[in-house]
Amino acid sequence: MNNRKRLGILTSGGDCPGLNAVIRAVAAHAILTHNWELIGIPYGSQGLSERQSIPINAQSLNFKGIDPLLGTGGTILKSISKGYPEEQEDKIIAGYHDLGLDALIAIGGDGSLAILRQRAQKGGWNLVGVPKTIDNDVAFTERSVGFDTAVSTVTEAIEKLSFTASSHDRVMVVEVMGRTAGHLALHAGIAGGADAILIPEIPYSIEKICTTINQIQEILGRHFAIVVVAEGAQTPDGESRTYTDALGEVRLRGIGEYVADRICLASNKELEARVTVLGHVQRGGTPTAFDRLLATQFGKAAVDLVASEQYDRMVAYQCGKVTSVPLSDVIAKGTMLLTPNDSLVQTAQAIGIYVGEL
Ligand code: F6P
Numbered sequence: 638m639n640n641r642k643r644l645g646i647l648t649s650g651g652d653c654p655g656l657n658a659v660i661r662a663v664a665a666h667a668i669l670t671h672n673w674e675l676i677g678i679p680y681g682s683q684g685l686s687e688r689q690s691i692p693i694n695a696q697s698l699n700f701k702g703i704d705p706l707l708g709t710g711g712t713i714l715k716s717i718s719k720g721y722p723e724e725q726e727d728k729i730i731a732g733y734h735d736l737g738l739d740a741l742i743a744i745g746g747d748g749s750l751a752i753l754r755q756r757a758q759k760g761g762w763n764l765v766g767v768p769k770t771i772d773n774d775v776a777f778t779e780r781s782v783g784f785d786t787a788v789s790t791v792t793e794a795i796e797k798l799s800f801t802a803s804s805h806d807r808v809m810v811v812e813v814m815g816r817t818a819g820h821l822a823l824h825a826g827i828a829g830g831a832d833a834i835l836i837p838e839i840p841y842s843i844e845k846i847c848t849t850i851n852q853i854q855e856i857l858g859r860h861f862a863i864v865v866v867a868e869g870a871q872t873p874d875g876e877s878r879t880y881t882d883a884l885g886e887v888r889l890r891g892i893g894e895y896v897a898d899r900i901c902l903a904s905n906k907e908l909e910a911r912v913t914v915l916g917h918v919q920r921g922g923t924p925t926a927f928d929r930l931l932a933t934q935f936g937k938a939a940v941d942l943v944a945s946e947q948y949d950r951m952v953a954y955q956c957g958k959v960t961s962v963p964l965s966d967v968i969a970k971g972t973m974l975l976t977p978n979d980s981l982v983q984t985a986q987a988i989g990i991y992v993g994e995l
Contacts, residue, residue: 642673644943645695645733645741648712649681649749653771653783654924655932657706657713659744662936664703671944676736680715681745682753685732686725695736707933708923712744720752730760739763740943746770746781750951751968757949765942766951766964767935771919774818776970777962778953782935785927787814787919788824794915795829795863802861808850808900808910810864812893814919819975821919822867823992827985832862834985835896837869838975839993843899849991850900850908864900864910866893890914934959 644667648656660677667673677698678684684695706713721729733741733756740763743753750766757764768775771787791813802809811831815821819836826834832853833846850862868889871877878891897910924932931954938952938959950961975982977995985992 642739643737644673645676645678645736645738647678647681647684647743648714648716649743649745650716651718652712652716653769653920654710654786654922655782655928656744656769657709658924658929658932659767659782659936661703661706662933663742663940664698664700666937666940668700677714681717682721682729683717686728707929710922730756733760733762742767742939744769747775747972750964754964754968763948765939765948767939768951771821772815772818773820774972776967776973780931780954782928782932786922786925787821789925790919790922791825791915792828795831798913799863806860808862808864808908810866810893810897810910810912812866812868812914815867815869817869817972819867822865823981826865831865831990833864833991835866835870835993836975837867839977841993842873843903846900846991847903864896866896868892
């Protein structure tokens with residue numbers, strides 16, 4: 638009996654550093670340890686529906702080509718972060734079977750994994766998920782691939798901005814990604830030495846931000862301040878700041894500008910503020926050592942799940958160990974948000990960082 642598996646792998650949703658390290662670990666373990674065939678499916682689900690056409694073309698991967706990719710950012714498999722029209726769904730579902738796959742490893746965030754699980758249920762796929770996102774908002778895993786690198790990138794940016802803020806006695810407002818979750822803003826804000834961190838999960842007051850900045854001047858004699866704002870933080874009236882791009886897509890952006898203007902006005906124009914929107918630089922760069930280790934462990938664990946035919950699960954990082962959880966639990970839980978009781982929120986507050994109205 639031939640038990641050589643044919644395993645598919647794809648990346649779905651927004652990219653992040655560490656995806657190639659997952660692909661490399663999966664390839665090493667699947668091809669070298671198990672002698673399985675590994676099929677790289679390009680452009681996420683689109684590669685399943687248009688697998689016969691060029692340039693989209695699912696193909697057998699060999700480890701030699703993937704081996705050098707450990708420290709590279711992005712994804713060699715490409716990715717798409719948009720939905721598909723209903724009529725394409727059947728084609729995507731059939732793609733798994735047309736490719737003769739025994740199982741599929743999908744590297745995605747909570748949104749992608751939820752959609753892929755629906756397809757798996759409908760189409761009888763054997764699916765294993767690997768969590769990735771700089772937002773770190775996938776439930777039941779304390780870390781997703783890419784988050785640690787993004788935290789380092791934002792931390793470095795905050796530090797760089799501190800020097801120019803200091804030269805001009807300015808308030809630097811730094812708008813960071815994260816969608817509706819404040820993990821990236823909170824971690825990088827603390828690591829970078831921010832004075833105020835505004836996150837979607839906790840309401841804030843502009844007056845209190847100004848009070849914090851004034852206290853820094855009075856107590857520490859420091860005449861600049863750093864305010865980190867998560868892109869999903871709302872105005873005190875509960876409005877999200879967005880813009881609509883040329884394609885009609887609504888995107889989060891602008892809360893940094895709002896906060897900077899309000900700080901200036903609330904201080905009777907005594908505080909001069911500037912805004913930096915870090916944007917996609919947060920998704921770039923080479924993965925940190927932590928992300929490479931996490932990605933490698935996740936890739937190995939995902940292959941182990943396939944080997945033991947434990948499907949419909951997601952690999953996860955809990956209490957310093959790699960484990961796995963049912964995908965149904967991850968999806969039922971939804972986006973993992975911060976709470977005021979989170980230990981990092983408490984730590985920030987305890988050391989004098991303004992984190993909103995707790
Ligand atoms: O989910 C990751 C993320 O980078 C968010 O933090 C951000 O809001 C969004 O993706 C940006 O998406 P896109 O690359 O499609 O503009």
